[in-house]
Each structure stands twice: as structure tokens, then as C-alpha cells.
């Protein structure tokens with residue numbers, strides 16, 4: 320069965336949009352992945368593009384991101400307010416499968432101009448911006464590689480001409496979950512309750528089974544426990560993982576990479592015994608910086624499993640953090656326990672972390688950070704399934720970029736505002752009938768123009 324987001328490169332003469340639309344109307348329960356996925360799901364980086372970032376051209380007119388200006392002008396919102404909704408949406412997917420996310424800074428480089436499909440040091444893999452589309456679609460997203468094999472992969476734009484809210488229409492979290500689903504490689508679902516249903520039909524509080532099945536089909540099933548939990552669950556004092564033998568006898572340190580809080584009920588207990596040549600100070604770090612958006616809560620207990628020697632929480636953290644806890648008066652053969660848990664049971668209570676122990680007097684060992692750098696493909700290509708106008712003859716690449724799109728504004732708004740949009744009338748009517756009173760989530764046109772100029776460097780057609 321073909322995916323509705325069959326986004327292989329479209330030749331100029333083809334109009335794959337036709338097939339895409341018709342397939343969406345077929346009745347079926349589950350639509351899984353599109354065949355596209357991040358090459359390094361262990362760490363997908365997210366950035367918010369600064370206002371003024373060139374997002375492309377729309378019918379030859381440059382468009383610049385104005386997401387911060389728009390959302391910060393919303394009554395009661397600060398940057399943290401709306402970014403938290405988007406990051407919660409990101410984490411909602413991470414809870415279900417083998418994905419971790421990190422927030423990074425963004426250079427403001429023009430869309431599509433980066434050198435990496437993933438891991439660009441100048442920007443996130445999923446760059447989030449916005450502009451006023453001039454229509455009633457809510458947002459758009461580009462699928463991950465390989466269909467989009469360059470920097471534009473995964474990028475999301477919100478229609479800043481629309482009004483967003485939190486907990487009411489148009490609910491930002493609901494729309495963000497949908498677009499991030501595309502940015503992770505999902506197509507649409509026909510299940511009305513699914514986040515990946517192609518039209519906005521109300522506030523959604525989380526993923527439906529359809530969404531979960533789909534994302535797990537792309538990233539290797541349910542989120543995988545770390546090696547310790549996989550070997551023997553360490554969710555209690557009694558089953559704590561013993562790390563004593565892993566403490567370096569010279570440096571009196573240990574680094575534990577690739578630890579994971581895998582579900583909201585996962586607790587990770589560790590224990591160790593101070594070596595005979597211990598210093599009097601114990602330092603424990605639990606790091607999510609550069610590893611995930613997990614908000615960790617860490618507690619060091621004495622041997623009695625009750626006395627708290629130190630504790631720290633990253634509740635409410637914006638990004639990954641590193642918690643450093645210290646105990647003093649340590650004596651040889653003293654037994655300790657460390658508990659690592661989510662700071663809360665929200666979507667931010669899941670993710671990867673690393674831990675170091677230091678009973679010596681030197682520095683603590685470095686945590687291993689994922690290297691996700693993946694250069695742009697050559698030649699650069701976008702899938703172009705949503706292309707709505709033919710590239711000019713001699714265009715060197717397929718430049719339109721595959722983005723996943725939702726149908727369609729009701730009542731002919733598209734025709735009014737975008738007379739050139741090429742959806743065939745029969746398809747358009749079919750959607751029209753299905754979508755009355757709903758709101759399209761994705762932009763389904765204009766991206767051909769939007770991207771072509773950037774990738775060719777010509778600026779416009």
C-alpha cells in the first residue's frame with residue numbers, strides 16, 4: 320500500500336498531489352510511517368528560528384519568520400509559554416519510542432541553507448518558525464530524510480495569520496503534535512481521534528493508539544529500557560543496580576552513559592560502596608544536557624535507605640540540565656543509594672540521561688554526547704509531492720521539498736486567496752465535502768515557490 324505521503328521526487332510534469340489527496344479519502348484505520356525517519360533518533364535537535372529569518376519566497380516575495388512577535392503578542396503569553404507547549408508536543412512523541420530531543424540555538428540562517436540533514440551546529444534539525452500564510456491553514460512541516468535530504472528536513476512553520484490558544488481552538492499543543500508527527504516521518508491517519516488526523520477537529524490531550532502504533536513502526540517499537548533496567552528492573556531500593564565494581568580504583572570515578580527513564584513509572588535506583596581510599600567528598604551528577612528534555616529528580620540516600628543526604632530537581636526546566644549533588648564526610652565502605660526519577664509525570668518525565676560518580680579529588684569524567692552530524696545529500700533533493708507548479712526547465716535539483724500537508728480550508732478559501740493553486744477540482748471538492756467546519760492543519764501549496772529560490776540560490780523563479 321502506498322503511503323499518502325509518498326514524497327519521492329516529483330518530475331516537473333507529475334502532480335503527485337492528486338494521488339495523495341485521493342488516498343487520504345480511503346477508509347483505513349492506521350497509516351504508519353512514510354518511509355522517512357531521522358538517521359539519528361537518539362538525539363533530534365529543535366530550534367526556534369529568530370524573527371527575521373528568511374523562510375523562502377512566496378510567489379516571488381520573500382517571507383520572514385515572525386513567530387516570536389506573533390506569539391509573544393498573545394495576551395498572557397511569554398516566550399516560555401508557547402515554547403513549552405511546542406516542546407511538550409515534542410516530548411509527547413518521545414514518550415512512546417526511541418527518540419530524544421534537545422533545544423539548541425539557531426543562527427537565523429535562511430531556511431534550507433544549512434549544510435546538514437541532521438546535527439548542524441548552527442541550528443536545530445527541526446527548526447520552528449512562522450509566517451502569515453495568507454490562508455486558513457494552520458501549519459506545515461517537512462518530512463525527515465531521505466525524502467528531504469538537506470537542511471530543510473523536519474522544519475515546521477506555523478501560520479501566524481491564525482489565532483492560537485492553549486486549551487481551546489486553535490490549540491497550540493494539538494497543532495504542534497500534528498506537525499512534529501510529520502517532522503518525525505508520519506503521514507496522516509484516518510482515525511478522527513488521532514493527532515495525525517488531517518484536519519483540526521478539536522483539542523487533543525495526547526496521542527491516540529493510531530499515532531502510537533505509527534511512531535513505533537518508524538523508530539523501533541516502544542521506548543527501550545536502558546541496559547540496567549533491561550537486565551533487571553531497578554525500580555526499588557531492593558533491586559538497585561550496584562555500581563561499586565565500576566568505580567575506577569585510581570580516579571575513584573565512574574561515568575554511566577545511555578541511562579533512560581523510559582516510562583512515567585520508571586524509577587532508577589543505584590547503589591555503591593565507597594572504596595577504601597575514598598576522599599571525604601562524594602559528587603554525583605545526573606545530566607540531561609545534550610541528551611534529552613528529561614526533567615530529572617535526583618536523591619542521594621544513606622545506607623538506611625531513608626536519610627536523604629542530598630536532592631535536586633529540574634522541575635520546570637526549559638531544556639536538559641545537569642544536576643550536581645554533593646555529600647561530605649564520606650568514609651571508606653560507606654554505602655549510598657541514588658534514585659533518579661522524573662521530576663513529574665508529564666511528558667518531560669521521560670528521556671535519556673547520564674550519571675557520574677566521583678569519590679576522588681580530580682575532575683569527573685565527561686559524558687558521551689551523541690554525534691548526529693549528517694551532511695546534506697548530494698544532489699540535494701526534496702520529495703516535491705506537494706509541488707504545485709512545475710520547476711523551470713533546467714532546474715538542477717528537485718527543489719520543492721517534501722512536506723506533509725493537511726487539507727483544506729472550507730468554503731473555497733483557497734481559490735479565493737490562491738487562484739493558482741493546482742489541486743484538481745475533483746479532489747478539492749471531495750475534501751471540501753469532508754472537511755466542512757474543520758480547519759486544515761497544513762499548508763498544501765506555495766512551497767514550490769517558497770523553496771525553489773532558496774535552494775537554487777536564484778532568489779525567485
Ligand SMILES: [Ca+2]
Pocket residue numbers: 436443444445446469470471472473474
Ligand atoms: Ca531541518
Ligand SMILES: [Ca+2]
Pocket residue numbers: 548552553554585586587588
Ligand atoms: Ca528503572
Ligand SMILES: [Zn+2]
Pocket residue numbers: 497501507517723724725760761
Ligand atoms: Zn498533516
